Amino acid sequence: MATVFSINTQIEPEKGTKMKKSFFKSITGRFLIFLLMLSMIFSTGVFAAVNSDSNESSHDTIIDTQANGDIGVQYRGHVQNKGDVPLPVGNFVTGPGELGSQGEGLRLEGLRIELTGTVPSDAGISYQVHVQNKGWMGVVENGNFAGTTGEGLRIEAIKINLTGLDGYEVYYRGHVQNKGNIPVIDDAWGWVKNGAELGTTGESLRLESIEIKIVKTETYTALGDSIAYGMSATPGSGYVNLFYNDLIGVSGNEDLTLANLAVPGYTSSQLLGQLQSDPATITTLGQAKVITVSVGGNNILAPVIATLAAAFQLDPTSPTFPTDLATALAQPGAKDVITAAMPTIQTNVTASVTQFGTDWPQIVATIKTLAPQADIVVTTLYDPISSQDPLFAVFDPAIQTINTAIKTPGAGYRVADVYTAFATYQGSEPLVNFNWYTGNLDPHPTTAGHELIYQSHLNAVVINSY
Structure with a gap:
């Protein structure tokens, strides 16, 4: 290889000491x-x-928690006066579609959420709801039911998390009594994500609808x-x-x-x-x-x-x-x-x-x-x-x-x-x-x-x- 770093330290004899000092x-x-x-x-x-x-x-x-393909989410729930939704019973809303209603004054009482796609064996989705008169209920995951049925109690807030799934995040937003679409970010309807609280506590306001999506982290x-x-x-x-x-x-x-x-x-x-x-x-x-x-x-x-x-x-x-x-x-x-x-x-x-x-x-x-x-x-x-x-x-x-x-x-x-x-x-x-x-x-x-x-x-x- 050719020399890439060179300092010429040879001084011509006839230049003398003065040249060397220079x-x-x-x-x-x-x-x-x-x-x-x-x-x-x-x-x-x-x-x-x-x-x-x-x-x-x-x-x-x-630990390999990277998904091998696209991951999605689906969910279904129980709504005041409507019962299990969507119909027919057992069907799911595919994210980020809306579960619940707006403008009808109906409370969301319970829901199930699960991931779709090629999901690693140790990965999942967990969620926790705050329910009228009960407060924060226990964390459930992977399609198990959160909330109540037959008790006339509203869900007031929710937190959702992904577990054991690198490279993806869960985003969600909703519609709340007297507040409308939340969260509002930069004067527009935005999203919360990864365990953040959506809804209210201590204000006696019902969560009326929710939308959820899985976003691949880039x-x-x-x-x-x-x-x-x-x-x-x-x-x-x-x-x-x-x-x-x-x-x-x-x-x-x-x-x-x-x-x-x-x-x-x-x-x-x-x-x-x-x-x-x-x-x-x-x-x-x-x-x-x-x-x-x-x-x-x-x-x-x-x-x-x-x-x-x-x-x-x-x-x-x-x-x-x-x-x-x-x-x-x-x-x-x-x-x-x-x-x-x-x-x-x-x-x-x-x-x-x-x-x-x-x-x-x-x-x-x-x-x-x-x-x-x-x-x-x-x-x-x-x-x-x-x-x-x-x-x-x-x-x-x-x-x-x-x-x-x-x-x-x-x-x-x-x-x-x-x-x-x-x-x-x-x-x-x-x-x-x-x-x-x-x-x-x-x-x-x-x-x-x-x-x-x-x-x-x-x-x-x-x-x-x-």
Whole structure:
């Protein structure tokens, strides 16, 4: 494999000592300052991720409660003056049809609810009613009767839950005496869900009708590192949040939920481990309609800091490591240590970038296995350093190598080309916090940078050929 991380430490003899000092000022000196700031900004997050073999929950037992097909609901009940409904007796209303009546002043006295479709053996639906003069009655489930008959007592409220059924939620709404259709959300007839109370207690009002539906849970799942996590953006203005707000404005996505599973400091290997062994991630991806991935930057950063930890004889697992490394980098002679460590840094970064190339096809294959119907969008890495800066030549080749892997033709996902968007940006607002002149060496995107990453997601395309 071609070298992806290179610092030329050879000085031509005829240039002399003056040239050597200039070199250190332009390359090694800046590299020293850069690493000093990075150690304070990133090392805790990087090593929290690097030193964990897996997520805390990775050894939990995975219980398969995922339905294999569409799940529905049906129900029947007992209504004042009408008896058992719907007719003929024994029939069911298919959700979300109405059980009961409106405008007739008739109370709903009892009901039975059951799931339909391919229901896992341990899954079910439970429900509990609040009845006039009796209060909350016991929880029943799976078609058993809740309420009363022959006593002239009204149901006043109800709670409904799904049990042992991942990937679905139960929604319900109704019509209540003197209140009309409830709940009212944003001036419209809405829904409550998953055990919330529908109706009233203590007001002596009858529940007259109910509608119930089972909704398959769908998520927008964000995977990756601190950029996907939203670090350095104004709260709520990370690209993940911006993209989510755009998605839920599209017809059919109104109930889409956001699951941001990004972990600051994660490398490609850690993301792969998360996908393969973390139960929460596996379950969430099974519900994913849209998935975005931003990873690779720590494949470059983590080995740099790890190598420096070894060079300065520091323990990267120590809680004081960020301070210890910052102190070491500020000491006289740090330049010499860094210069001596450069070949190892180059080797380790090259190995880590090569590892990305190995991990990436497995990451994509695992995501597609867990979420075969999801729309996947992947970001390229941007370079936070100006092309005019000496450090550009240090980091950009590694970034480009990772981006080449991401932009594999025919990989079956859309690519948000953030690298190009940042490189060709003509606006006045800075896209990254990195600025030599202000002393801010945080390479994370600014809020404006996150906005451009979001726009890149909107413009993402499938790459079929170079």
